[in-house]
Amino acid sequence: MSDQFPTYRAQMEYVCLGCGARHPIDELLYTCPSCGGVFLLEDTTFDKLKEHGGAYWRNLFDSRAATRNTALRGVFRFYELMAPVLEQEDILYLGEGNTPVVDGAPELQKKLNASFAFKNDGQNPSASFKDRGMACAYSYLRALVRKHGWDEVLTICASTGDTSAAAALYGAYVGHPIKTAVLLPQGKVTPQQLSQPLGSGATVLEVPGVFDDCMKVVEHLAEHYRVALLNSKNSWRILGQESYAYEVAQWFNWDLAGKVLFVPVGNAGNITAVMSGLLKMRRLGIISDLPRLFGVQSEHADPVWRYYSKPKAERVYNPVTVRPSVAQAAMIGNPVSFPRVKALVDAYEAAGGEFGVVQVTEQAIMDATILANRHGHIVCTQGGECLAGLLKAREEGRVAAGEKAVLDSTAHALKFAGFQNMYFTDTFPPEYGVAPDASLANRPSLVVDAAEKARLSAEEFTRAAAKAVAERLELAGK
Numbered sequence: 001m002s003d004q005f006p007t008y009r010a011q012m013e014y015v016c017l018g019c020g021a022r023h024p025i026d027e028l029l030y031t032c033p034s035c036g037g038v039f040l041l042e043d044t045t046f047d048k049l050k051e052h053g054g055a056y057w058r059n060l061f062d063s064r065a066a067t068r069n070t071a072l073r074g075v076f077r078f079y080e081l082m083a084p085v086l087e088q089e090d091i092l093y094l095g096e097g098n099t100p101v102v103d104g105a106p107e108l109q110k111k112l113n114a115s116f117a118f119k120n121d122g123q124n125p126s127a128s129f130k131d132r133g134m135a136c137a138y139s140y141l142r143a144l145v146r147k148h149g150w151d152e153v154l155t156i157c158a159s160t161g162d163t164s165a166a167a168a169l170y171g172a173y174v175g176h177p178i179k180t181a182v183l184l185p186q187g188k189v190t191p192q193q194l195s196q197p198l199g200s201g202a203t204v205l206e207v208p209g210v211f212d213d214c215m216k217v218v219e220h221l222a223e224h225y226r227v228a229l230l231n232s233k234n235s236w237r238i239l240g241q242e243s244y245a246y247e248v249a250q251w252f253n254w255d256l257a258g259k260v261l262f263v264p265v266g267n268a269g270n271i272t273a274v275m276s277g278l279l280k281m282r283r284l285g286i287i288s289d290l291p292r293l294f295g296v297q298s299e300h301a302d303p304v305w306r307y308y309s310k311p312k313a314e315r316v317y318n319p320v321t322v323r324p325s326v327a328q329a330a331m332i333g334n335p336v337s338f339p340r341v342k343a344l345v346d347a348y349e350a351a352g353g354e355f356g357v358v359q360v361t362e363q364a365i366m367d368a369t370i371l372a373n374r375h376g377h378i379v380c381t382q383g384g385e386c387l388a389g390l391l392k393a394r395e396e397g398r399v400a401a402g403e404k405a406v407l408d409s410t411a412h413a414l415k416f417a418g419f420q421n422m423y424f425t426d427t428f429p430p431e432y433g434v435a436p437d438a439s440l441a442n443r444p445s446l447v448v449d450a451a452e453k454a455r456l457s458a459e460e461f462t463r464a465a466a467k468a469v470a471e472r473l474e475l476a477g478k
């Protein structure tokens with residue numbers, strides 16, 4: 001039964017958060033034609049799902065964990081909660097989702113006097129959580145292609161690195177009639193991230209500036225040309241990314257009482273999705289308690305923190321000009337999804353949940369990243385940002401020692417190896433404001449140089465190298 005594709009089909013609509021207008025989903029819309037506001041997608045028949053109790057859904061989602069039907073194996077395991085308008089043949093699966101929750105290394109938890117686990121979303125196909133959203137956005141695009149018989153679709157996105165990696169990967173897998181172009185801020189994505197869309201064969205375009213500049217360009221393109229925008233302005237991405245929240249709940253046996261979730265905030269699509277997913281589970285009785293939820297921002301890109309750090313009556317939203325950040329994937333001064341966050345925070349609080357934002361320094365992010373990885377984790381700088389956020393929240397008395405935190409490590413550590421290298425070699429440009437702890441530096445050392453190797457016979461070389469290694473490691477003979 002768990003292999004069977006579901007029969008439930010929803011009525012979905014784009015709902016504008018600006019003016020409340022509703023639009024049909026038979027075309028790809030990004031912003032409201034009447035007021036320019038952003039959308040969320042709503043299943044207007046959602047109440048039908050309430051005919052089943054929470055236990056029904058918990059069992060169903062648990063049973064699908066073992067299915068061989070790939071249309072239900074990835075993020076679409078939670079089909080009914082996400083995009084239940086898609087047909088099985090439209091659904092893409094590249095192995096996204098089901099990322100591991102890894103308990104903080106015991107030594108590290110003890111040292112930091114904090115209780116936490118990382119959810120390693122870097123273990124997605126393109127090594128970031130963006131694949132969750134891309135699987136859904138491309139599945140919807142395939143449904144449109146099938147319906148309209150289009151013979152050419154150009155997708156485009158602005159990116160801090162990972163959106164373009166995911167967009168290019170899924171686009172390349174789908175192939176005809178989809179072609180992918182990505183727009184990157186020149187020099188502001190890591191070499192590993194840049195290699196990804198290049199390797200997938202996307203058209204890679206660069207502009208000088210930062211992400212916010214790229215975003216304005218693709219918004220203009222989406223308004224005036226025939227392109228499919230894949231930024232999180234595209235609400236189908238948000239639906240796919242809700243799967244993160246479903247997986248967290250499932251991992252903890254659908255019990256999120258006493259849990260605190262930390263999510264890094266850049267364009268604010270991810271935190272939107274996490275909140276939306278948690279609220280849906282609460283409405284269906286799949287979970288009975290909403291966890292506490294914290295967004296984390298660097299002091300070099302903190303518009304959402306600035307807003308929520310003020311008392312309610314004094315809150316005014318202002319974009320900020322970003323400064324260089326090691327949490328580069330979240331280095332965004334004017335988050336497109338801010339109106340979504342605002343609307344969902346109100347709903348979250350009305351449902352009894354608690355939401356907050358923590359601001360951390362670049363130094364704290366880098367120290368936390370290195371510290372975590374030295375204890376057997378594989379967290380990216382944004383994952384380190386979450387750990388730094390937890391420590392800051394502990395310091396501010398907002399989280400108790402016994403509360404279990406779930407930290408979103410949104411990408412794989414390898415994508416951000418350059419920042420680790422700057423830390424180890426003390427070569428951070430001054431604008432980052434990071435002074436590395438020299439005792440943590442770790443560099444390779446050569447045991448025999450090439451000239452000496454050339455002088456030695458093969459056998460002599462092996463003996464000389466082994467001797468040098470033994471001396472270096474202070475090995476005892478036997």
Ligand SMILES: *Cc1c(COP(=O)(O)O)cnc(C)c1O
Pocket residue numbers: 128129130160162163232264265266267268269270271329330380382410411
């Ligand atoms: C995109 C991204 C973020 C920020 O997510 P938003 O949805 O833009 O807030 C954080 N970490 C990584 C690794 C990312 O790729």
Ligand SMILES: [Zn+2]
Pocket residue numbers: 016017018019020021032033034035036037
């Ligand atoms: Zn509107």
